[in-house]
Amino acid sequence: MFILATLPLWLVGLRIYFQRQVLAIFVLGFSSGLPLMLVFGVLSFWLREAEVSRSDIGYFSWVAMAYAIKWLWSPLADHLKIPLLHNRLGRRRSWLLTSQIMVAVAICSIALTDPQQNLALMAALAVVLAFASATQDINVDAFRIESAAIEMQAALAAAYLTGYRLAMILASAGTLWLAALFSDGPGYDLAGWQHAYLVMGLCMLPGIITTLLSHEPVSGLMQQQRTEGSVLQRLLAWLKQAVVAPFIDFFQRYKWHAALILALIACYRLSDVVMGVMANAFYVDMGYSKEEVASVSKIFGVIMTLVGAALGGILINQFGIIKVLFTGAILSAATNLLFSALSQVGYDLMWLTLVISADNLSAGIATSAFIAYLSSLVNLAFTATQYAMFSSLMLLLPKFTGGFSGQWVDQLGYSNFFIMTATMGVPALILITLLARLSHTTADKKAAK
Known part of the structure; x- marks a missing residue:
């Protein structure tokens, strides 16, 4: 206790990141x-x-639309039991394990494909990987939100964002390094990839190991009442509870403000996602x-991602979610x-370093704030469905728009x-300003009463 008392306050605060549940979320974020x-x-x-055209690469990005429509099957994660695994692992962990195994198999299947010989097959496998990955995201988000009280969500x-961004860097930089390492020489080599x-x-x-070793979180799911009657009646009752109720709950809680919230979610990442489609081709x-x-x-x-994620969490605690x-x-x-x-500069490693560093820093701050914002909107009674709805909407417009990025670069x-793409960030700024003003107005009215 004496040692803790002599440490700086911010250093003592870092202890929270070493708790078991936070470390588990870090790995699941990865x-x-x-x-x-x-x-x-x-x-x-x-x-x-492999000399695939920019236009085809842009269209290829539509495979990631699976992340934008995952709300369609997210109710299954809340209400469908996976045979055999459910009784052994629980709802969240059984879904997590199944999706993680599917992701691993899909990645390895893509590894055995040649885009020059069969681009369509690679696209199909990428779709499978996207759906498996989106399913994993649904359940990691639900697991994260249900694992701790609201005070620990930041x-x-x-932790989730740090693990997530580190994995993205490993999957990008690490894969590029490995592809170069396993290649016979410079240029394109299929075996290296x-x-x-x-x-x-x-x-x-x-x-996968973390899922097996973690504890099943206590869920706030509303238990569906047993419905007597025909198969159709039971199906309709299930759909009402699993699909309709989460949406009704959201609109009842936020009323007409819900439209502004959904508009913000839809366009917040438009700028960076559309740009990112062409980044590697660039x-x-x-x-x-x-x-x-x-x-x-x-x-x-890596450095800027860690700084951005940590800075985002600190800024949220200091200034609130909306400002960050x-x-x-x-x-x-x-x-x-x-x-x-x-x-305009052309080939320049120093400029490349500056650009990638700034991009990762800003992404770390923005994403940590956005995750905290989306988490604050969720009703724990419908964790997986509502968060999937928000995170799906977050990607729907950007991913669809990004499919045309190859054509735009050519033109x-x-x-x-x-x-x-930078101008695509303006609508989000306007919507955040409107929501902030409406929140203050609503708070003032409540205080006046």
Whole structure:
């Protein structure tokens, strides 16, 4: 106790990140973040090296739309028991384990595919990976929210984001390094990419082990009452409880403010997601090697991701979610302008380092604030369904719009394309401002009463 008393207050506060449940969320965040880059991000680098056109790469990004429609099957995670595993592991862990195994198998299957010979097969496998990964995200989010009280959600969000972003960097920089390591020489080598993806498949093991060793969280799910009658009547009763009730609950709690909230969720990540679709193709076209992109991402990307995630959690505790949400939106749009400048500068490792560092820092701050914001909107009675609805809406418009990014680059060039994506961040700033003012007005009215 004396030692703790003599330590700086901020250092004592870091103890929360070493609690068992926070560490578990960190690893599960890693497990969630790993497939995201493999389903498209680094895959676009592979496709571009394999001489797939930018337009096709843009359309290929639509496989990630699975993340944007995951709310369609998210009620199953709340209400459907997986045979055999449910009784042994519980609802959340049984769903987690099943989805994690599917992700690992899908990654390894992509590793055995040649995009030059069968691009359609690779696209189909990428769709399978995206659906398995989205299912894992649904259950990790529900597991995270149900694992602790609201007071710990900021720490859990920061741990989740740190694990998530580290996995994204490993899946991008690590895969690029491995692909270069396993290649016979510079340039495109199919075997190098295939071996790299097989290694990434093995990286799902920590998440699987954590799922098996974790405790099943106490769920706030509303138990569905037993319904007598025909199969159709029971099905309709289940749909009402599992699908309709979560949506009704959200609109009842937020009333007409719900429309503004949903609009903000829909466009908050528009700027960085649309830009990100073409990022790896941009690196290839600018002449950066796999090793160079991997080195910069691994060193400076990791540092800035950790700083951004930690800083986001600290700022939220100090200034509240809305202010940090606004700051994150500004930073995310501003870093796109740095990409535009890089396209004008040309091949320059120092500029690449600056751009990737700034991009990861802003993403860390913005994403930690956004995760905390979405978590605050959830009713624990419908954890998986409501959070999946929010996180799906978050990606629906950006992912759909990003599918046209290859065409826009061909028409506008990289510099103007990045400027255009920066302007896509303006609507989010306007909506955050409106919601902040409405929140103050509502609070003042309540205080007056």
